[in-house]
Amino acid sequence: MRYKGIPWWGWAAAAVLYVGAAAAAVEFAWNRAIDALADVGEHRLDLYAASLKSELGRFEMVPALVARQDSVRALLKASPDEARGMLPAVDTYLEAVNDDVGSGAVDVIDAHGTVIAASNWNQPVSFVGTNVSYRPYFKDALAQGRGRFFGIGTNTGVPGLYFANAIHDGDTAIGAAAVKVSVDALESAWRTPGEAAIVVDSNGVIVISTQPEWKFTAMRAITEPQQRDIQASRQYAGRIVEALQFRRVGDWNESAWIGIFPDPRRAGDTARFLVMSRPAPQGQDTIMALLDTAGARRQQRIAFAFVTGVFLIAALYALYAVQRRRVIVEKLKAQEALRRANDQLETTVAQRTAALTQANAQMQREIAERERTEQRLRATQQEIVHAGKLAVIGQMAAGLTHELNQPLVAIRTLCDNARTFFERNQPAQAIANLERVGRLVDSMAVLTSELKAFARKPEVERVAVSLGEAIAHARLIYESRIRDEAVRLDVRIAPGTTVYAESSQLQQVIVNLLGNALDAVRDASTRVIAMEAGEADAQGRVRFTIDDTGPGIAPDVLAHLFEPFVTTKPRGQGLGLGLAITSRIVEGFGAKITATNRDEGGARFTIEFAAAEPQRTEHGR
Incomplete structure (x- = not known):
C-alpha cells in the first residue's frame, strides 16, 4: 500500500522518528531553560538575602542602643511624679533616633507591657499608653533579652517588623525598647516583571510579598492551635489566615520546585512558576523567589517548531523527488496519449461541427417559433381584456336601456309640444322645449361616449x-x-x-x-x-x-x-x-x-x- 508514491512503512518510520525527535527537543529545551532560570533564581535569592540583611540589620541594633541610654533607664525606675518631668526629654530623644535611622517608630515599654514613651508622642496616632504585653517580641525581650516579630500594628493597621531589647537594672528586666520597621521599601525594590519575591515567617505566613494579594496568606495549612496563637498575639490584626491557592506539580532539585499559582497579571488565571527558597539571614523566616516559566514553555514551542519545520522540509523534499519521478513517467505517457487523442480529435471535431451546425439551425427555428408564439399570446391577452370589457357592457345593458329610454320619451313629448306651440303661434314656448331637447341629447351623448371609450381597444x-x-x-x-x-x-x-x-x-x-x-x-x-x-x-x-x-x-x-x-x-x-x-x-x-x-x-x-x-x-x- 502506497500513498504519494511512498510505502506505508516509510510513512510510519518517518512519523516515529518525528515524534521521538520532537519529544527529545522539547525536553532538552525545557531542561536547559529551567536550568538557566534556576541560575537566575539563585542570583535573585542572593540579592534578596543581602538586601534583607542590609535593610533590617541597621535597625536591629537600635533597641539595644536605646536600652543603654541613662535617661531611658531612669524613666523606667522613676516614680510616677518623677517620670512626668523626665518624659519630654525621653520622647524628644526617641523622636530624634527615629528620624536618624528612618524607622517607623521607636518605643519604651515598662515591665507591664505599657508604652510609656514613643517617637510619635506628638502625632495624631501615638503608641503612648498602648499595652503590648501580648506581643511575642515583648515577651521574648523580657525572657531572652531580645525579641523579633512581624505583625500588623494594632493602632495604625500598618504591617511592619518589630525588634526589641530588654532594659535591665542590674540583673532585673525593668522594661524593653522596641523599633518598628516598614518593609514597603523592600517590596518595591524586589518587584520585577514576571517574577515574585516573598518572605514566609515561622507560621508559614507570607509577611513580605511583591504581590500584594498574596500578603498574609499561608504557604501551608494553618492548624487550629496556630490559629489560636495568632489570634492571641493579634499578629495579623485579628484576621483569619487563609492558605494561598497554589498547587505543587513537581520537584526540580533540592531547593527548587514547580508550582501553579494565581497569575498576578490576569485575575482569575493561573501561571506556572519555578519556586526557589533559602533561609532568611535573620530569624526563622524563609526567602522565596518565584520565576515565571513562560519563557521555558516558549523555548519548548520554538524547539517543537524547529523540529517540525525540519521534518516538513525533509518531507516536502521527499515528496518533491517522488512527484518529479511520477511527473516524468506521466509526461511520457501523456505524449503517447496526446498523439492518439490528436488523431481521434480531428475525427471528433468534424463530427461535432456537423452536429453543431444542425443544432444551430434547429435553435434558430425554435427561436422564431417562440417569438411568433409570444406575439400571439400578447394578442390573445389583449383580446381577453377587451372581452372582459364587452362582458361588463353586456351586464350593464339593462340599466343603460333604462337611462336612454327616459330621455327619448321626454324628447318625443317635448317635440310634440313644440309642434303644438308652433301651430298656436307660441314660438317662445316651442324654442324652450327645443332647448330642453338639446340638453337631453347632450347628456345621452356623454353617456354613449363613455361607453365607446370604455369599449375601445x-x-x-x-x-x-x-x-x-x-x-x-x-x-x-x-x-x-x-x-x-x-x-x-x-x-x-x-x-x-x-x-x-x-x-x-x-x-x-x-x-x-x-x-x-x-x-x-x-x-x-x-x-x-x-x-x-x-x-x-x-x-x-x-x-x-x-x-x-x-x-x-x-x-x-x-x-x-x-x-x-x-x-x-x-x-x-x-x-x-x-x-x-x-x-x-x-x-x-x-x-x-x-x-x-x-x-x-x-x-x-x-x-x-x-x-x-x-x-x-x-x-x-
Missing part, C-alpha cells in the same frame, strides 16, 4: 393617469345602478393623485372592482362602497382601496380569487374572468393587487400603484 402605453378621473368615468357608467339600488358611494381621493398606468385599462380595473362591489352589497342591509387613496409614500407608492359592506369572501375562495374561472357569483351570472383579467392588467402597470376580509365585515381590495408626476398640457407650459 387600448393602445398599451403606460403614462401618468389621474386616479380621480378614472373613478369618475367608472362612476358615470354605474350611475343609474348606484341610484336605483340606493348605494352610498364614499370617494376620498387626494387631489392631484396620479399613478403609472394606461387610461382605458385603469378605467376597466375600476369598473370591474366597482361592479363586483355593487354585486356584493345588493342584498346587504347597509349598502356602502368606499374608495380611498392618499398621497405617495416614501417608497413612491400610491395605495388605493375599495371597501364594501357585503358578506365578504369565503376563506377557501380567497386563496384562489385571482385565478381564472374562480367566482363567488351564482351559476350563469359570471365566468370568473373579471378578477383574473384585473390582476393581469394591474401587474402590467407594475402594480400589485390583494384582497382581504375586513374585521367589521365586507371585503377590501387594495392596489399599490407606482406614483407618477401629472402630465403637463400645452396650456400649463
Whole structure:
C-alpha cells in the first residue's frame, strides 16, 4: 500500500522518528531553560538575602542602643511624679533616633507591657499608653533579652517588623525598647516583571510579598492551635489566615520546585512558576523567589517548531523527488496519449461541427417559433381584456336601456309640444322645449361616449393617469345602478393623485372592482362602497382601496380569487374572468393587487400603484 508514491512503512518510520525527535527537543529545551532560570533564581535569592540583611540589620541594633541610654533607664525606675518631668526629654530623644535611622517608630515599654514613651508622642496616632504585653517580641525581650516579630500594628493597621531589647537594672528586666520597621521599601525594590519575591515567617505566613494579594496568606495549612496563637498575639490584626491557592506539580532539585499559582497579571488565571527558597539571614523566616516559566514553555514551542519545520522540509523534499519521478513517467505517457487523442480529435471535431451546425439551425427555428408564439399570446391577452370589457357592457345593458329610454320619451313629448306651440303661434314656448331637447341629447351623448371609450381597444402605453378621473368615468357608467339600488358611494381621493398606468385599462380595473362591489352589497342591509387613496409614500407608492359592506369572501375562495374561472357569483351570472383579467392588467402597470376580509365585515381590495408626476398640457407650459 502506497500513498504519494511512498510505502506505508516509510510513512510510519518517518512519523516515529518525528515524534521521538520532537519529544527529545522539547525536553532538552525545557531542561536547559529551567536550568538557566534556576541560575537566575539563585542570583535573585542572593540579592534578596543581602538586601534583607542590609535593610533590617541597621535597625536591629537600635533597641539595644536605646536600652543603654541613662535617661531611658531612669524613666523606667522613676516614680510616677518623677517620670512626668523626665518624659519630654525621653520622647524628644526617641523622636530624634527615629528620624536618624528612618524607622517607623521607636518605643519604651515598662515591665507591664505599657508604652510609656514613643517617637510619635506628638502625632495624631501615638503608641503612648498602648499595652503590648501580648506581643511575642515583648515577651521574648523580657525572657531572652531580645525579641523579633512581624505583625500588623494594632493602632495604625500598618504591617511592619518589630525588634526589641530588654532594659535591665542590674540583673532585673525593668522594661524593653522596641523599633518598628516598614518593609514597603523592600517590596518595591524586589518587584520585577514576571517574577515574585516573598518572605514566609515561622507560621508559614507570607509577611513580605511583591504581590500584594498574596500578603498574609499561608504557604501551608494553618492548624487550629496556630490559629489560636495568632489570634492571641493579634499578629495579623485579628484576621483569619487563609492558605494561598497554589498547587505543587513537581520537584526540580533540592531547593527548587514547580508550582501553579494565581497569575498576578490576569485575575482569575493561573501561571506556572519555578519556586526557589533559602533561609532568611535573620530569624526563622524563609526567602522565596518565584520565576515565571513562560519563557521555558516558549523555548519548548520554538524547539517543537524547529523540529517540525525540519521534518516538513525533509518531507516536502521527499515528496518533491517522488512527484518529479511520477511527473516524468506521466509526461511520457501523456505524449503517447496526446498523439492518439490528436488523431481521434480531428475525427471528433468534424463530427461535432456537423452536429453543431444542425443544432444551430434547429435553435434558430425554435427561436422564431417562440417569438411568433409570444406575439400571439400578447394578442390573445389583449383580446381577453377587451372581452372582459364587452362582458361588463353586456351586464350593464339593462340599466343603460333604462337611462336612454327616459330621455327619448321626454324628447318625443317635448317635440310634440313644440309642434303644438308652433301651430298656436307660441314660438317662445316651442324654442324652450327645443332647448330642453338639446340638453337631453347632450347628456345621452356623454353617456354613449363613455361607453365607446370604455369599449375601445387600448393602445398599451403606460403614462401618468389621474386616479380621480378614472373613478369618475367608472362612476358615470354605474350611475343609474348606484341610484336605483340606493348605494352610498364614499370617494376620498387626494387631489392631484396620479399613478403609472394606461387610461382605458385603469378605467376597466375600476369598473370591474366597482361592479363586483355593487354585486356584493345588493342584498346587504347597509349598502356602502368606499374608495380611498392618499398621497405617495416614501417608497413612491400610491395605495388605493375599495371597501364594501357585503358578506365578504369565503376563506377557501380567497386563496384562489385571482385565478381564472374562480367566482363567488351564482351559476350563469359570471365566468370568473373579471378578477383574473384585473390582476393581469394591474401587474402590467407594475402594480400589485390583494384582497382581504375586513374585521367589521365586507371585503377590501387594495392596489399599490407606482406614483407618477401629472402630465403637463400645452396650456400649463
